[in-house]
Structure formats: structure tokens, C-alpha cells
Amino acid sequence: MVNKNKKNSQTEKRILESARKIFHQKGFLGARMQEIADDAGINKAMLHYYFRSKQKLFDAIFVEGIKKIFPQIKELLNTDLPLFEKIRFFVKSYITLLQDNIYLPGFVINEINQNPKLLSEIINKNKSFMLEKLYADLQEAKENGEIINIEFNTFAANIISLCIFPILAKYFITNVLSMSEEEYNEFIERRKTEVAEFIIKAIKK
Amino acid sequence: MVNKNKKNSQTEKRILESARKIFHQKGFLGARMQEIADDAGINKAMLHYYFRSKQKLFDAIFVEGIKKIFPQIKELLNTDLPLFEKIRFFVKSYITLLQDNIYLPGFVINEINQNPKLLSEIINKNKSFMLEKLYADLQEAKENGEIINIEFNTFAANIISLCIFPILAKYFITNVLSMSEEEYNEFIERRKTEVAEFIIKAIKK
DNA sequence: GTCTATAACTCGATAGAC
């Protein structure tokens, strides 16, 4: 008999979808089990039947988020393009990726800040060989005299900052720079190409 | 009679200090009135006597945070230095300012994201003429042919991103880039000069 | 597996004595 004594995987999937949506938007503390249950079209008791506790459900979502996004980033970075083309390709793809997961950066960064020790393991497990190729590419470009002598961590942090922050801090940006929703969307769209050119000009010899 | 029927301003001050510390670290939802009371050396009932509700206490802290930091930023930007010197001066001062308020960016951005409409008023009230001079400086440098034709919003967002993100996302950065606490602190220290040079090189004609 | 009902608990808020 198929599925005998087995949880309904369709239901489990629906729960995970709803949980992701609500945890990402509201964080661990802001999320309500009732709201997740309503969104998934089941009742609260079922959530506990499938995931025992709010913490366990949260952990599943958090790990899933990291496990899904890190390999995608890795793939974007492990192409065989020359450095400048790689930067152009990465920035465009990464910002597009973030547009489809606008709550993810804030969610991850906020939860990590609240609980740095516990969650660092999950990140470390999933980042293997993510940046190694980019590191080698940068090193090579330095040796070839194509770029200035910039430290890898500085280079990487600058790319990440320029891609993530305007999305993470959407309402901060729109308020401080007096943008409408529409202007903001166009602004992000332009960044898909502008950020790469900004970085390339900054490091080019 | 001095202080007759008047709240003890010393106590009020202690409450605000403790509330700021705990709200900034844990956010509205993570903060506990009991913890704030303990930290201030009083009991919960007194918090309500002085501030009526958690929400009102939070609002006081949030408004205070914005009101304190925005004029400081404005002052850093309204110096009479030429553009490149202004960028150098601003980046160094701004990162130093953030080092003294490491929880503030995450606090503000997170709370705004959770409640964009309500809080945008406070920001708009306090940002008056903050960026106008920088805007004029950039415009002038463009017309003088000193810099490339970069849009102001892009320029401003890039500076802000490069200054704030590595501090806001401390534990994300240290984990992904495998830095120790000490390496991170040195990294931020270096950024006080490196970020400005990065930006200047990116916009210089 | 799924549901209803409720236990167990946390936390903001208040009453009332001093």
C-alpha cells in the first residue's frame, strides 16, 4: 500500500509554502501559526502534527532558504566568463534572483543577527566552494595587470552590498530618496546593469 | 515646590536608555517590558506609568533614533569641501557613526519594512534638506567635467549601501567570507578609507 | 490524517495599597 502510515506529502508541501511566505515576511516572532494554517487551508493542530513545533517549522524554512539560494549563487559565479563579463552576468542574474525573493535577504540577515551562533553552521555547510572560483578569477586579473590591487573580501563585500542593500532596505531607500513605487522599480531595473559598470570602473587599471 | 506632580526625569532618562538598548537589539516584537524594566532598575508598572504602553515607549525610541542621527548625517554632508574630499570625509565619519550605533540600521530598516506607512512620516519630517547640498555638489562636478554622468539616486544609494550593509549584515558577512571577529573589525576599519576611494574611482572622469 | 476543544503559558496592562 502506498502512503500507508505516511504523511500526506501534498499537505506538507502546502504547509511549507505558506510557512515560507509568512516567515519571510514577518520573521520568526511576527509569524503566527494560525496565519500559516489559514494560508495553507488547514488547521493549527495539523501544523503541529507535521512539524511538532513552530521552531522546527521555522528551522525547516530557514535551512530550505539557504539550501535553495546558495547553489544558485554558486552557479552564477562558476561560469567560464572573463572577470568583467562575469561581474556583468552575476549582478544582473543576482538582482533578478533577489527580485523573486524580496523578503529573503531581510529575513536571513535579521534572523542571523538575532541568533548568530546557531545559524552559522547552516551557512557554513552550504557555502562550500561558492567563492573559490571568483577568488581565483580576481587573483588572475590582478596578476595580468587588468585590475588594481583590491583585496578579495573588499571586492566581494562591495558587490554584495550594492546588490542586496537597495532591495533589503526598499522602504528606507524610497523614503530617503523620495521615490514612488514605480520609480523604485525602474531604479532597481537599471541597477541590473549600472552596478556592474560601477564596480568595473572602480577596479579597472 | 520643584518637581511637584512631575515625573522624575532621572527615572525617565534611565528608562529611555534601557529601552533604546533593548529595542535596538531585539526589535519591537523581541523586546520584553520586563527586560527593559530590569535593565532600568525599576519594575514593569513604572514603565506603564511613564509611557502608558509598549507601543508608546517604542515610538519614543524610534523617533528619538531618527531625530538624533539624521541631523548628524546632514551636518556631515553640508561641509564646504570639494566633492571628492566630501566623499572621503563623509564615508569615514558615517562608518564611525554607525560603529557607535551598530544595531540602529537593522532596527530602523526592519521596523520600516514591517510598517512602511506609519513610519515614513517620521522619516520625511526629519530629512529636510539633508541631501540637497550633496545633490548640488554632484551636479556641479558633472558640469565641470570632473565626473561621469551618474544619476544622483544611484550615486547616493551606492554610498549608503557600501557604508551600511557590511555593518547591518555583520554576521552574514563574517560567515560567508569566513572572517573572525578581529578580522571583521579590521575590515570595517579599512573601509573607512577604502569605500571612498572605490566610489571616487568609479565616478571620476 | 484531520478536526474541535482546551490546556499551559507568556506578556502587556491595570488595580490598589503605601
Added chain:
DNA sequence: GTCTATCGAGTTATAGAC
């Protein structure tokens, strides 16, 4: 103005019927 004691709302979690 300050404290102790307690209320009551909101939430996670579980018991138990089907």
C-alpha cells in the same frame, strides 16, 4: 511616585474524538 499582585488577551501546543 513606587511597589506587589493579578487580570485578561493572545499564542503555542496537546488531548482526544472521529
